[in-house]
Amino acid sequence: MVNRLGQADGVLVGDDTGFEKKGACSAGVQRQYTGTAEKITNCQIGVFLGYATLRGQALVDRELYLSRDSWIADPSRCAAAKVPDEITFATKPQLLQTMIERAITHGVPFGWITADEAYGDNGPLRRQRQLNYVLAVARDHHITTRAGTIRADVMAAKIPRSGWQRLSCGPGAKGQRRYDWALVATTSPVHHLLIRRSISKPSELAFYLCHASAPVPLHRLVAVAGTRWSIEECFQTGKNETGLDHYQVRLYPAWYRHITLVMFALAFLAVTRASLCDQPTSAPADLITISANEIRRMFALLTRPTPNQAHAWHWSRWRRRHQAQARRSHYQRQRIKDPDLRLEY
Numbered sequence: 001m002v003n004r005l006g007q008a009d010g011v012l013v014g015d016d017t018g019f020e021k022k023g024a025c026s027a028g029v030q031r032q033y034t035g036t037a038e039k040i041t042n043c044q045i046g047v048f049l050g051y052a053t054l055r056g057q058a059l060v061d062r063e064l065y066l067s068r069d070s071w072i073a074d075p076s077r078c079a080a081a082k083v084p085d086e087i088t089f090a091t092k093p094q095l096l097q098t099m100i101e102r103a104i105t106h107g108v109p110f111g112w113i114t115a116d117e118a119y120g121d122n123g124p125l126r127r128q129r130q131l132n133y134v135l136a137v138a139r140d141h142h143i144t145t146r147a148g149t150i151r152a153d154v155m156a157a158k159i160p161r162s163g164w165q166r167l168s169c170g171p172g173a174k175g176q177r178r179y180d181w182a183l184v185a186t187t188s189p190v191h192h193l194l195i196r197r198s199i200s201k202p203s204e205l206a207f208y209l210c211h212a213s214a215p216v217p218l219h220r221l222v223a224v225a226g227t228r229w230s231i232e233e234c235f236q237t238g239k240n241e242t243g244l245d246h247y248q249v250r251l252y253p254a255w256y257r258h259i260t261l262v263m264f265a266l267a268f269l270a271v272t273r274a275s276l277c278d279q280p281t282s283a284p285a286d287l288i289t290i291s292a293n294e295i296r297r298m299f300a301l302l303t304r305p306t307p308n309q310a311h312a313w314h315w316s317r318w319r320r321r322h323q324a325q326a327r328r329s330h331y332q333r334q335r336i337k338d339p340d341l342r343l344e345y
Contacts, residue, residue: 001267004274005055006109013050013231014096014115018043019245027081027252030070047092049099050231056270057230059263061099064255065092082251093122112224134224137209144187152207155184156195167219169226175334183218194221238266241296269295288324
């Protein structure tokens with residue numbers, strides 16, 4: 001996968017996702033908050049490392065989170081779930097840090113790391129090897145400027161109108177994901193605070209602590225911040241197309257086997273898509289670029305005992321043509337709302 005998708009300026013993306021469960025025997029299960037359900041529920045939490053480049057995105061590593069009190073402190077429960085004896089407690093940022101180290105060891109080419117504030121607020125993760133990163137932090141995060149130490153949200157209120165630039169952090173389902181952005185210098189020449197402000201709701205702010213070993217233009221930092229959504233797309237594709245959350249295993253080794261197979265399937269879809277996109281005739285003007293979802297659908301149809309290839313390809317082109325029309329409509333509507341916006345589609 002790295003050989004086909006890898007690029008020197010690739011982005012490692014960390015995040016976790018929940019797997020809701022009913023019983024109490026599955027490894028790592030307990031009542032805990034998961035963003036998947038947006039509530040506290042009985043679930044397992046998997047921490048994942050994604051990899052994103054201009055050629056595609058996929059999941060490259062995974063760890064199952066085991067809480068200290070419910071699992072690590074209960075040897076008999078761990079033994080029943082076949083948790084190895086050498087497994088010790090690790091926080092979610094520590095699990096992500098371990099996976100980043102493994103990516104470095106295995107020679108995964110990347111230039112940046114990004115993650116949400118659950119990981120960005122973790123100091124040891126930010127100090128890991130002094131790697132380049134754009135990590136989300138809380139609004140009460142403190143930075144040190146020449147004027148002194150100040151909270152991120154207080155700093156945002158002091159930025160003049162001319163200090164904001166309207167930029168897209170990447171394409172979305174309904175057009176470019178455009179926000180107002182501001183970059184604040186700190187007393188450290190390699191650290192900056194990146195602030196994102198919603199165009200429609202200016203009170204909605206997001207904050208990112210950036211580390212760059214060399215000067216980087218604002219639009220590159222914005223693009224890295226927007227790459228964080230790639231792992232959400234991997235989760236969505238994994239759960240909808242390759243069975244990421246469709247399992248009934250309980251044991252610790254079985255969870256890793258299932259998740260690893262799903263990651264292989266996602267990698268297959270990502271590499272196949274990249275290969276098809278390399279072909280000059282892969283996407284005619286009236287068709288949207290083939291997606292991982294469409295590849296999985298076509299793979300299932302064309303591997304049947306007696307596939308009707310003409311019928312399958314006809315409906316594939318029909319779906320992609322209507323998706324292209326929908327995208328053009330969304331982008332045109334966005335351009336009407338924002339006359340200064342220039343889009344290519």
